Amino acid sequence: MSVLAEIAAATRAAHAVAAPATVAIGRHARGAGVVIAPDRVLTSAHNLRDRTTQVTFADGTHAQASLVGSDADHDVVVLEVPTGDATPLTWADTPPQPGDAVFALARTAGGDRITAGSVSGVGRSFRGPRGRRVTGAVEHTAPLARGSSGGPLVDADGRLVGLNTHRLGDGFYLALPADDDLRARVDALVGGRHLRTRRLGIVIVPGPRAARLRARVGLPEAAGLLVRAVAEGSPAAAAGLDEGDLVTAVDGQPVASVDDLWDALDAAADRTSVEVTALRGADERTVTVTFADDPDDAAG
Incomplete structure (x- = not known):
């Protein structure tokens, strides 16, 4: 053949x-x-x-x-x-x-x-x-x-x-x-499950643009994701994250891009909370973000 x-x-x-x-x-x-x-x-x-x-x-x-x-x-x-x-x-x-x-x-x-x-x-x-x-x-x-x-x-x-x-x-x-x-x-x-990645509940400005915005107000350059807005009632809001914060790490892992953030949240999929490090102005702080519910979303 x-x-x-x-x-x-x-x-x-x-x-x-x-x-x-x-x-x-x-x-x-x-x-x-x-x-x-x-x-x-x-x-x-x-x-x-x-x-x-x-x-x-x-x-x-x-x-x-x-x-x-x-x-x-x-x-x-x-x-x-x-x-x-x-x-x-x-x-x-x-x-x-x-x-x-x-x-x-x-x-x-x-x-x-x-x-x-x-x-x-x-x-x-x-x-x-x-x-x-x-x-x-x-x-x-x-x-x-x-x-x-x-x-x-x-x-x-x-x-x-x-x-x-x-x-x-x-x-x-x-x-x-x-x-x-x-x-x-x-x-x-x-089996009827609806899967989704855990979310902090923030709207972010990615790295390069975040750096420019911080520079405009005289803040030192730092790698991270700038928080543009925080959803009401979200895990981020409950933890005290606010507009203008620069998220630099999750569970000690640097987050310089949206993909870094998703990867960090995926790594914590079996836990109910993560430690988020952020700069507020020039001051660094670490907060515990707790996810009250399972990441499965029955409503899709």
Whole structure:
């Protein structure tokens, strides 16, 4: 068998398994999704416009789906919708590695699509719907049209190796890898949980601009995040943080960027409080910020 014949056979085999589990999201197929459990569809959070949306299946039928679980910071949601005879995809045993052959699927207004490619890189990052940096993404070369985000990336056996998320341009696409982290998140969403990163409840001015604003009022230069506003009733407000404070560290770790702050809060996910160091004028102070509730948000 020639190489081209082998590629064609592998593509057809992957299509036969994965296409029946691939769905369109939205009335005009603005995105794609994948059946991952009976009556449960996984897709990208940025495909949703509301807590309900239309889902179209391989046989052309469609139904209204409702939101079951969400993790907008990591750009994934799970929907509840009758999936009928669609067989959920099986997760691959290991996440994809550079050089692996992969197949990307989507269901658009014109029908289903499958394209072949290879993993061109791992450990990439992108910004989620709320601006958070999502790390660990897989870069691949399987071309995808608009409306393909949220669809499955599979191996030659049709097993789920990733969830397509963003087009990079120049023929590359990013996918969340089907690793232990994603599987744990999806399991939580299937169970009806809404995950979110802990938040201090502050509006910030990032480093370079913060330095300029401090310089204008004669304050010494310092790396950190300038507090522009504090939400009423927030953990930051309860701890005494105020507009004009410069947050320089969380639990002793310097925070010079928004990503540093998110990373520090993630590191404290198993605790109910963090120590925030801030400059008020030229005076340094450390306050304890306590999170009264679990970071899960039942209201989404």
